[in-house]
Amino acid sequence: MFGNGKHARGSQITGWGYFVPPRVLTNEELARQVETTDQWIQERTGIRERRIAGPTESTLTMGVQAARRALIKADLSPSKIDHLIVATATPEQPIPSTACMIQDEIGATKAAAFDVAAGCTGFIYALTIGNALIGSGDCGNVLVIGAETLSRIVDWTDRSSCVLFADGAGAVVLQATDSGTGLISSVLGADGFGRNYLEVSAGGSRLPASHETVDGKLHYVRMNGREIFRFAVDKICKSVRQVVLKAGLTPKDIALIIPHQANRRIIEASARALKIKEEKFFVNIDRYGNTSSASIPIALSEAVEAGKVKRGDYLVLVGFGAGLTWGAVLLRWGESPTVSALETYWDKLKTSPFFREIRHAKRRLDRVKLGDWFDRP
Numbered sequence: 001m002f003g004n005g006k007h008a009r010g011s012q013i014t015g016w017g018y019f020v021p022p023r024v025l026t027n028e029e030l031a032r033q034v035e036t037t038d039q040w041i042q043e044r045t046g047i048r049e050r051r052i053a054g055p056t057e058s059t060l061t062m063g064v065q066a067a068r069r070a071l072i073k074a075d076l077s078p079s080k081i082d083h084l085i086v087a088t089a090t091p092e093q094p095i096p097s098t099a100c101m102i103q104d105e106i107g108a109t110k111a112a113a114f115d116v117a118a119g120c121t122g123f124i125y126a127l128t129i130g131n132a133l134i135g136s137g138d139c140g141n142v143l144v145i146g147a148e149t150l151s152r153i154v155d156w157t158d159r160s161s162c163v164l165f166a167d168g169a170g171a172v173v174l175q176a177t178d179s180g181t182g183l184i185s186s187v188l189g190a191d192g193f194g195r196n197y198l199e200v201s202a203g204g205s206r207l208p209a210s211h212e213t214v215d216g217k218l219h220y221v222r223m224n225g226r227e228i229f230r231f232a233v234d235k236i237c238k239s240v241r242q243v244v245l246k247a248g249l250t251p252k253d254i255a256l257i258i259p260h261q262a263n264r265r266i267i268e269a270s271a272r273a274l275k276i277k278e279e280k281f282f283v284n285i286d287r288y289g290n291t292s293s294a295s296i297p298i299a300l301s302e303a304v305e306a307g308k309v310k311r312g313d314y315l316v317l318v319g320f321g322a323g324l325t326w327g328a329v330l331l332r333w334g335e336s337p338t339v340s341a342l343e344t345y346w347d348k349l350k351t352s353p354f355f356r357e358i359r360h361a362k363r364r365l366d367r368v369k370l371g372d373w374f375d376r377p
């Protein structure tokens with residue numbers, strides 16, 4: 001957490017981008033699969049439709065797309081990234097981290113890379129870590145990605161959860177700044193007492209995959225919706241109040257709140273409890289459902305692109321999720337640095353799959369040369 005004036009250097013978001021799969025799954029379609037209706041889903045959650053990954057799409061492919069878009073927006077070459085952090089509850093595979101895979105795909109050759117597991121609060125945790133790394137003075141550029149393929153861990157026969165979750169990815173580039181804009185304060189929290197309220201119980205060290213775990217549907221998400229709902233409203237309100245207070249501001253100073261998109265009624269109830277107008281909360285759950293760690297960076301990117309965020313605006317990003325975890329970040333929106341068109345073109349080229357193939361060919365060649373050296377008598 002930060003906002004106590006202990007670090008000298010700040011960080012600001014200079015690039016943003018998102019990717020959602022083209023496949024749209026509507027409520028009407030879902031109503032043909034499980035016992036539900038479009039009316040129930042819209043009234044109880046605010047969701048009209050969601051995006052679902054196709055057979056060739058996954059957390060990695062979507063994370064790569066979002067990362068490329070954020071880098072292009074920031075005019076930053078991937079080779080200049082110092083740390084690459086991926087927030088995800090649905091990694092590409094258990095080992096290695098999805099961050100290392102994205103690092104390879106986009107050519108972030110000098111970046112340290114790791115995943116953060118903090119449920120749907122993952123992006124807020126990752127952003128806070130990225131800011132701390134920059135604040136330490138050790139690095140200048142951090143790529144933070146939230147990417148999820150929840151459709152692969154949803155039980156499509158469980159109507160209380162399958163109507164909520166969906167797929168997508170969002171990313172931001174964080175860069176060092178002394179401009180006074182950027183991340184100002186954050187709060188993070190966790191309460192493992194509620195760890196059973198939202199869980200996938202098998203697939204780890206306690207219950208590795210077996211016929212029994214598959215037959216018992218233990219690789220799917222199980223959730224206590226009512227408990228999560230109560231917890232979410234409480235933590236959104238507390239986190240927003242704390243992060244605003246820590247920055248020495250009042251709720252009136254905040255131009256826009258970008259909450260984790262889990263249920264429209266959670267957002268409405270939080271707005272009422274905080275006595276903040278609902279218009280100040282950015283909502284896109286109607287089109288994307290709950291994309292967990294990806295929901296806040298997707299919403300932030302859409303808000304900026306829709307012109308809802310202006311230079312100098314104070315924003316609050318706030319999340320909650322499995323763990324249980326929660327957190328908020330308050331930031332002042334700045335502007336990205338200007339870079340020449342030639343540099344932009346070169347950067348675009350470097351993130352392309354073509355360049356990745358060239359890098360891999362070079363690495364294979366290096367390995368052969370090294371092999372020759374070891375084989376020498």
Ligand SMILES: CC(C)(COP(=O)(O)OP(=O)(O)OC[C@H]1O[C@@H](n2cnc3c(N)ncnc32)[C@H](O)[C@@H]1OP(=O)(O)O)[C@@H](O)C(=O)NCCC(=O)NCCS
Nearest residue numbers: 036037040044120159160163225226228229262263320321
């Ligand atoms: C899951 C959630 C939408 C359920 O809404 P709710 O208003 O709390 O509904 P309830 O759980 O009280 O269930 C009410 C009834 O609707 C039924 N129901 C649940 N899902 C349904 C569906 N998709 N369609 C129709 N009926 C449904 C229930 O079976 C229940 O029926 P019953 O009274 O006969 O038992 C809501 O609790 C929620 O969004 N919770 C938070 C979940 C969340 O955000 N998770 C992710 C955190 S990151």
